[in-house]
Amino acid sequence: xxxxxxxxxxxxxxxxxxxxxxxxSALNRATQALMDADLELAESVITADEYIDAIRRDLDNRxxxxxxxxxxxxxxxxxxxxxxxxxxxxxxxxxxxxxxAKVTRLRYPQTAIPASLRxxxxxxxxxxxxxxxxxxxxxxxxxxAGAARLKDDDDQMDQLHREVFRILLAQDWSSGTExxxxxxLLSRYYERFGDHAVSVAHRVVYLVTGxxxxxxxxxxxxxxxxxxxxxxxxxxxx
Amino acid sequence: xxxxxxxxxxxxxxxxxxxxxxxxSALNRATQALMDADLELAESVITADEYIDAIRRDLDNRxxxxxxxxxxxxxxxxxxxxxxxxxxxxxxxxxxxxxxAKVTRLRYPQTAIPASLRxxxxxxxxxxxxxxxxxxxxxxxxxxAGAARLKDDDDQMDQLHREVFRILLAQDWSSGTExxxxxxLLSRYYERFGDHAVSVAHRVVYLVTGxxxxxxxxxxxxxxxxxxxxxxxxxxxx
Numbered sequence: 374x375x376x377x378x379x380x381x382x383x384x385x386x387x388x389x390x391x392x393x394x395x396x397x398s399a400l401n402r403a404t405q406a407l408m409d410a411d412l413e414l415a416e417s418v419i420t421a422d423e424y425i426d427a428i429r430r431d432l433d434n435r436x437x438x439x440x441x442x443x444x445x446x447x448x449x450x451x452x453x454x455x456x457x458x459x460x461x462x463x464x465x466x467x468x469x470x471x472x473x474a475k476v477t478r479l480r481y482p483q484t485a486i487p488a489s490l491r492x493x494x495x496x497x498x499x500x501x502x503x504x505x506x507x508x509x510x511x512x513x514x515x516x517x518a519g520a521a522r523l524k525d526d527d528d529q530m531d532q533l534h535r536e537v538f539r540i541l542l543a544q545d546w547s548s549g550t551e552x553x554x555x556x557x558l559l560s561r562y563y564e565r566f567g568d569h570a571v572s573v574a575h576r577v578v579y580l581v582t583g584x585x586x587x588x589x590x591x592x593x594x595x596x597x598x599x600x601x602x603x604x605x606x607x608x609x610x611x
Numbered sequence: 612x613x614x615x616x617x618x619x620x621x622x623x624x625x626x627x628x629x630x631x632x633x634x635x636s637a638l639n640r641a642t643q644a645l646m647d648a649d650l651e652l653a654e655s656v657i658t659a660d661e662y663i664d665a666i667r668r669d670l671d672n673r674x675x676x677x678x679x680x681x682x683x684x685x686x687x688x689x690x691x692x693x694x695x696x697x698x699x700x701x702x703x704x705x706x707x708x709x710x711x712a713k714v715t716r717l718r719y720p721q722t723a724i725p726a727s728l729r730x731x732x733x734x735x736x737x738x739x740x741x742x743x744x745x746x747x748x749x750x751x752x753x754x755x756a757g758a759a760r761l762k763d764d765d766d767q768m769d770q771l772h773r774e775v776f777r778i779l780l781a782q783d784w785s786s787g788t789e790x791x792x793x794x795x796l797l798s799r800y801y802e803r804f805g806d807h808a809v810s811v812a813h814r815v816v817y818l819v820t821g822x823x824x825x826x827x828x829x830x831x832x833x834x835x836x837x838x839x840x841x842x843x844x845x846x847x848x849x
Contacts, residue, residue: 437688437689437692440678440688440692441684441685441688444682446679447679450675450678450679451675454675454678454695457692457695458699461696461699538792541788541792542788542789542792546788550779550780550784550788550791551780553788553791553792553795554776554779554780554791554792554795557791557792557795557796558795558799561796561799
């Protein structure tokens with residue numbers, strides 16, 4: 374019975390990693406569609422988001438069923454509750470990739486991104502995609518140090534977000550209001566994508582340490598974790 | 612024991628209603644600060660958001676504790692899981708009110724909203740505030756019909772969101788790129804605020820019917836509910 378239960382937990386963890394792979398792919402393809410004004414590719418991202426939504430629903434149903442049938446406590450309960458929160462973040466990241474694709478579709482056959490912003494958006498997309506790929510590995514390996522390092526990527530994303538506004542608001546902006554509106558929304562979508570990746574990483578920390586760090590600095594969380602380990606010499610349940 | 616448990620569920624429900632009251636107030640004050648370029652009021656909204664975050668953390672901790680101690684199944688389990696999702700939406704609505712206040716602070720002593728957009732933003736704020744007030748009543752009364760009617764408010768919000776873009780992209784827009792960028796973000800914040808209110812209302816439907824309607828039309832949900840009621844003549848647990 375316990376074996377079946379832990380197989381279920383492993384399945385949920387694998388599916389969360391699969392969701393990171395799917396959202397990374399969705400954002401990658403959405404960005405390519407955006408840069409190339411590729412309508413067909415944009416449509417495929419919009420359609421494929423339904424599959425991400427379906428995985429999320431399946432995961433949530435499994436988590437609720439498992440809560441009801443197995444009545445887990447302590448770490449096992451924390452894993453299930455946390456997995457529902459992670460799937461919610463990851464599903465939202467899929468939505469944001471879909472939003473990028475929808476801007477592409479709205480402006481087709483024009484491209485939504487003027488030449489002056491292409492390099493910055495390419496970088497944003499690269500950082501965002503790397504963040505969710507790292508998040509997949511953080512989930513798979515319960516990698517707290519990796520979760521802490523994600524802050525650097527998020528800082529880089531915030532810088533790029535500011536860089537977009539710097540370009541938009543410079544005297545030499547000549548691409549008009551529509552392009553400025555599109556770029557504002559697109560920049561926000563990439564930035565939020567990164568925020569949700571950080572949120573998932575925070576949840577891995579909660580899962581491992583039992584400390585709730587939605588609002589805390591992740592460095593503090595790791596210090597708490599180190600303090601815990603020093604106090605508690607009991608073996609960690611794997 | 613059961614009585615203590617149901618007191619706990621009632622407390623959680625009351626706190627969710629309190630969160631709707633607080634987010635409604637936050638958005639109301641953030642809008643007033645935005646319209647009047649009132650820095651002090653904007654700062655008070657930003658500070659007060661910490662209280663909404665704290666209620667959310669307390670609610671989530673209570674829900675996880677109650678899951679562990681009471682091992683609820685069926686409806687009681689559904690209420691606890693759903694309450695955690697509602698508190699997450701409501702906390703995010705508080706963040707969005709804070710974002711509106713931050714735009715006000717960023718542009719102070721200027722106002723972020725040009726005259727041509729004031730009426731539309733006033734309407735958006737009014738609709739958004741009404742939506743969360745209605746959501747509070749929907750939670751308190753498990754009001755499925757009210758949840759279904761919220762779609763009309765959301766349609767109105769979407770129309771106002773489109774109206775902002777119509778004004779921004781019209782030939783006679785003369786307020787410059789910075790005001791266009793601000794208005795794009797602000798409009799998105801109000802629209803997302805409304806989306807989260809709808810999401811909370813959907814969760815009340817799940818709570819009452821046990822059917823999962825994140826992606827479904829709420830009308831379909833109510834039809835399912837009616838079909839369920841016709842099949843199932845057992846008294847509804849209150």
